Amino acid sequence: MTSTFAIDLEKISHTANIAIVVLCGLFGLAGYFVSFYFHFLTVAFFLLVLLNLFWRHGQTSHTLLANFGFLAQIRYLVESIGPEFRQYLFASDTEESPFNRVERAEVYRKAKGIDSTAAFGSLLAFDRTEIKLRHSFYPVDTDQLEPFDVAVGAARGLDTTYHIRRPIMISAMSYGALGENAVRALARGAKLAGALMNTGEGGHPKYHLMEGCDLIFQMGTAKFGVRTEDGRLDESKLAVLAANNQVKMIEIKLSQGAKPGKGGLLPKEKITAEIAELRGVPMGQDVLSPAHHVECVDAASTVEFIGRIQRVSGLPTGIKFCLGRPNEFRTLVQEMERQDTVPDFITVDGGEGGTGAAPKSFMDDLGLPLFEALPVVHRILRDEGVRDRFVVFASGKLISPGKQLKALSFGADVAYSARGFLLALGCIQALQCNRNTCPVGITTHQKQLQTGLDIEDKARRVANYIEALHHDHVELLAALGRSSARLLCEENLYLPVQAPASPLGEEPS
Template identity: 40%
Template structure:
C-alpha cells in the first residue's frame, strides 16, 4: 500500500531522471523534463509540508481531493443535492468544523440553504433584549460535594481510545484540550503515554475490559486502578455500561492489531485477541453498580465518578434510579450516549436499530432524576452527533449540563470520513496504527486546529445564548427551542417533549405511559423487571 500511495511521486521522479538523462545525452531537448520535474517538486513539497495530512500520505494525487473540494459549491446543485442524507454525516457540518478549525470565515451569504418549511426544522428563539456575556468559557461543576470536584467545560472531546485513534491523534487532541482547558475522554482503551504527554485534563473511562486496571483474567484490580486514578491529570472516572455505536454488544481487538504500546496501555498480552465483554464482571445489579461507583470514588481520592450509557430498556435505568434511593449512593454524573452517535465500527443492525436516540435517552434520564428529586445532585453529559453551537444549545436546553463530541474533533484533526477506520488505512493518519500513515498527522498543527474548533464553537454558542437573552448556557430550557411540526404548525420543545415535575415519581404522579407502566416493575436489586 505504501508503494501505491507514493506511486505518482515515484513515477514523476523516475520519469524526470530518464528525461534529464536523455537531454544530457542530446537525444531530447531539456524542455521535456520540465513537467515531470515540476511534479517531482510538488511531490517533495507535499511530503515535507505539515498542514495537510492527505498530501503527506498521498503526494501529488492528493491534490485532486482539494481540487474537487474547491469547485464543490458550484457543482453542489448537480451532484450533492442529497448531501444532508446521502452520507453518514452532513457535509455542511463537516465543512463548518474545517472552517472553524482552520480559522477561516464561516459566515455564509444569501441566507440559509435549509428548507425552513420542512417538518423537523428547529431554531432557537431570540430576544428583543439580548444579553452581553463576558466570556464564552461556559463551565459546570461536577462532584461539588466531593474532595476533588471538577470544573467542566460545556463542550469536550468524547470517548475515543488509543488503538482506535493513532498516537499522533491522541497527542493532538490532548494538547488542544490542554490549551483550551477542556476535557479529553480516554475511551475504554485506558490512559496511554500519549494522553499524558501534554497534561490535558482526562476523563478516564472504565469499561467491562477494565483496561489499565485489570488482572490477568480480566477482572478489576484495585491497586492498579488506585495507582492510575490518583494522577492529578485524571479529573473524573466514567464507568461505561454501553455506547451509542453498539449498545449491548462486546468488542474484539484482533491479536494482529495489538501493538506493544497498546498492550502496555491496556494491560493485555501480545498475540491474543483483546476481548471487551458485553457486561461487567464487578457487578450484576443496579445496587452493585452504585456500590462499585462508591468504591471507585474512594480509591480515586474523592474524584467525581459517573456512568456512561446508551439507554435501552426503560426499567433498567429506572432500577438504577431506585437503587440510588435505596442506597443513598448517587453517581456524580451520567453521560447519555445517543444510538445515532459512535465513531467505532459496529454491525449495521446495531448502528441503525439498537438503543435510544440521544433526544429520547437524554429526556428520560433527565426526567427520572427530576422525578426522584436528585437532578441537582447528578450532572448530565450528552454525546451523539453533536457538532455545531446550535447542536450544543439544543442539547443543553433539553436537559444536559454539558456536551461531548467525537466526530467533530476527528474532523478538526483532519478526518475526511473516508470510512476506512477499520482497515488501518486511514488517509489522514487519524484512525490508524500504521506508523507511516500516522506521521502525516502533524501534532502541533492539528492541536491548534482542535483548540480553534473548540474556541470557535463556544464563541458561536455565546452569541446564540446572548441572542436568546440569557445570562448563561445553564439558563437554556426546552421552551427556547422551536420545532416545525408540519407546513402550518410549530411547537415549543417544552410542548413536543414530555417533562416530569420535581418528585413526581416519589409522589406516584407518573404522568406519562412509560413511567406508569415500567416504574412500578423496576427493581434496585436486579436489572430484570418484576412482572
C-alpha cells in the same frame, strides 16, 4: 407501443470473452511481424485469458465471475470505488451520512480559524421536520452572560470537584482506535484550549498524559489499565492512576450508542505490541470486551460498583450509557437513592454515536437517539427529585454549536463530541476506522499514514474548534435570551410534530 431497451449482458460478455483471445493472438502476430514491443500486450492479454478461464471454470464462490468472466471483475472494481465517486462528484452538499459536506465544512473552517459564515440562506429544510431553537425578543448582551462553569463533584462536596469551563469536551476515543499522533494532537489541543479529554477505554493513557491536558479516565467493561488477571477491578492500579494530577474524573462505561449491549471491539489489524502491553492483551486476535462489567449484573450491584470506584479513586465518578428501556434507568436511579450512592455525572450517548468498530446491526438498530433519550433521563431525574445531584453530559453527533445548545435545552449540562474532533483533525469521513488504513492517519497505526498528521498543526486546529464553538455558544445563548447555560430548557426548543413526543418544558424556577 412501448419499446424496452435492455442490455444483453450475456451477449456482451460472450463477445468480450472471445475478444480477449482474439486480441491476444493479434498482438502476438503484431509482435512477431511489426514490433517486439507488441509482445507486452500479448503477455498482458494472455494473462487475462488465463485469469478469465479460472474465473469462469476454476472457481465456484462468485456466480457473477463464473457466468460473465472478467466483465464481472470490472463491475466489482467500479462498485468498490463507487462511494468515493459519489462523494466527490454526485452527492449533494446536504446528502451524505453520518455528516454531510455542509456539516463537515463548518468544522473544517472553525478548526482552521477561518470565516465560517455562509451566504444566501440555510441549506436545511425549514419544513416542520427539524428541531429548532427558539430565540427571544430580548437577547441578552453577551457581556452580561454568566461564564460557563459546571462543577462536577460539588453535590458530594468533594475536594476534587472539577470545574468544566468549556461547553464542549472531547469524548472517549482510545489509543488503539486512534493512532499515537491523533491522540497527541487531540490532547495537546485540549490543553491549549483548557478543555477536558476522555481517554477512551484503551488502558493506561500514556500519550494522553504526555501532553499535559486534564483527563477523564474511562474504564470500559474490560477495565484495561486497571484490571486483574481475571478481568475484575484492580483497586491498587485504579488508586495509582487516580492519584495522577491530570486525571480529574473517572467514567465507568456501561455502554455506548454505536453498540449498546456489546463490549468494545479492537480489530487485530490495529493491535501493535505497545497497545497489547498497555491493555494487557495478546496480539494477533481481535480484542473483545465483555458486554457488561462482571461486577454489574443488576441495579443493586451496579450502584455498589459505582460507590466502590468513587471510594477508591476519590474523584468525581460517572457512568456512560446509551438509553434503552427508561424503566431500567428509573430503577437504577431509585437504587442510587436507596444506597445513597449517586454518580457525579451521567453521560448519555445517543444511538447515532460513532465508534472505531462495531457490528452493523448494533450501529443501525439499537439504542435511543440522543434527543429522544435526553428528555427521558432529565425527566426521570426530576421525577425522582435528584436532578440537582447529577451533572449530565451528552454525546451523539453534537458537532455544531446549534446542536450542542439543543442538547443543553433537552437537559444536558455539557456536550461531548468524538467525531467533531476527528473532523477537526482532518478526517475526510472515509469510513475506514476499523481497518488500520485511515488515509489521513487518524485511526491507524501505520507510521507512513501518520506522518502527514502534524501534531502541532492539528493541535492548533483542535483548540481553534473548541474556541469557535465556545464563541458561538455564547452568541446563541444570548440570542435565546438566557444569561446562563443553566437556564436552558425545553421552552427554548421548537419540537416539530414528527419529533419525539416530549412535553414542552416549563420555565426554570
